[in-house]
Amino acid sequence: MADARGARRARGRAPETIKTLVGTLRLVARVLAVANQKGGVGKTTTVHALGSALAQRGQRVLLVDLDPQACLTYSVGLDPESLPLSLHDVLVGRNKAAEALVRAGTVSILPAAIDLAGSEVHLVGRVGREHAVARALETVKDAYDVVLLDCPPSLGILTINGLTAADCVLIPLQCETLSHRGVGQLLETVADVRAYTQPDLSVLGAVATMFDGRTRHAREVLADVEARYALPVLQPMIPRSVRFAEAPATGQSILGHAPTSVGAVAYRELAQTILDMLEP
Numbered sequence: 066m067a068d069a070r071g072a073r074r075a076r077g078r079a080p081e082t083i084k085t086l087v088g089t090l091r092l093v094a095r096v097l098a099v100a101n102q103k104g105g106v107g108k109t110t111t112v113h114a115l116g117s118a119l120a121q122r123g124q125r126v127l128l129v130d131l132d133p134q135a136c137l138t139y140s141v142g143l144d145p146e147s148l149p150l151s152l153h154d155v156l157v158g159r160n161k162a163a164e165a166l167v168r169a170g171t172v173s174i175l176p177a178a179i180d181l182a183g184s185e186v187h188l189v190g191r192v193g194r195e196h197a198v199a200r201a202l203e204t205v206k207d208a209y210d211v212v213l214l215d216c217p218p219s220l221g222i223l224t225i226n227g228l229t230a231a232d233c234v235l236i237p238l239q240c241e242t243l244s245h246r247g248v249g250q251l252l253e254t255v256a257d258v259r260a261y262t263q264p265d266l267s268v269l270g271a272v273a274t275m276f277d278g279r280t281r282h283a284r285e286v287l288a289d290v291e292a293r294y295a296l297p298v299l300q301p302m303i304p305r306s307v308r309f310a311e312a313p314a315t316g317q318s319i320l321g322h323a324p325t326s327v328g329a330v331a332y333r334e335l336a337q338t339i340l341d342m343l344e345p
């Protein structure tokens with residue numbers, strides 16, 4: 066991963082350019098990529114919990130697992146090892162997206178398995194490789210109100226595909242020192258996607274995860290990110306809670322596993338914030 070190079074490029078770009086990426090949301094935005102190349106910041110947790118919360122609000126929700134680690138697929142209660150079909154089969158053109166879709170509780174999922182790593186190899190060197198996920202979703206997305214894409218922790222071809230297929234991006238940020246590192250590079254990548262493959266892509270904002278309201282430190286980190294990148298932090302912030310770690314093994318999101326927990330309440334409120342932003 067070209068972290069240092071990307072950071073240098075991000076620093077070289079005028080802040081105004083980054084600013085224009087935020088707040089240009091199309092009112093019909095429906096495909097949300099949840100992305101941050103930093104690992105373990107809460108991308109998968111956010112996709113699952115937000116998807117469940119949106120489904121509770123009557124939205125028809127499709128989750129897409131773009132990560133060969135297949136954590137989202139596992140979290141919704143599926144065994145990635147024994148799936149008959151996964152996103153990989155769709156991306157290499159063997160099957161249609163509709164054939165790989167699985168219903169998991171209140172949401173649908175286009176699941177991943179480890180063979181998705183092979184999709185990256187397959188796509189590299191192909192004409193139109195950035196559009197493979199967008200093309201796959203074209204035939205199914207109209208059956209849903211919201212599509213949430215769980216991107217892997219890299220800025221590789223699968224994340225670029227996620228951004229190209231999306232109307233807007235949500236950036237989970239863990240509220241700790243150095244969490245801003247990489248945000249500039251991610252926004253730079255968003256700018257590149259806007260320039261080359263998806264001109265209407267916008268940044269919806271950051272989701273503050275694992276927030277510890279008892280310390281001033283977490284608030285300072287978020288204020289720094291907001292000021293540095295003009296990146297709005299969506300409300301509410303998601304508190305740190307041990308209940309999140311328990312949820313994946315139950316095959317449910319935090320909303321199903323611990324519906325009255327602070328984390329479930331926060332994601333339900335975040336779902337409302339996002340619906341208010343998406344709806345005209």
Ligand SMILES: Nc1ncnc2c1ncn2[C@@H]1O[C@H](COP(=O)(O)OP(=O)(O)OP(=O)(O)O)[C@@H](O)[C@H]1O
Pocket residue numbers: 103104105106107108109110111132136216217218274275276303304305306307309310311328
């Ligand atoms: N608000 C929270 N409080 C406490 N733990 C959390 C919270 N959100 C997520 N976690 C835990 O943090 C870990 C990483 O979360 P998650 O898998 O969602 O991150 P990720 O960004 O998708 O990781 P990766 O980059 O590997 O895909 C998991 O063990 C998850 O249970």
Ligand SMILES: [Mg+2]
Pocket residue numbers: 108109110132136215216217
């Ligand atoms: Mg993940």
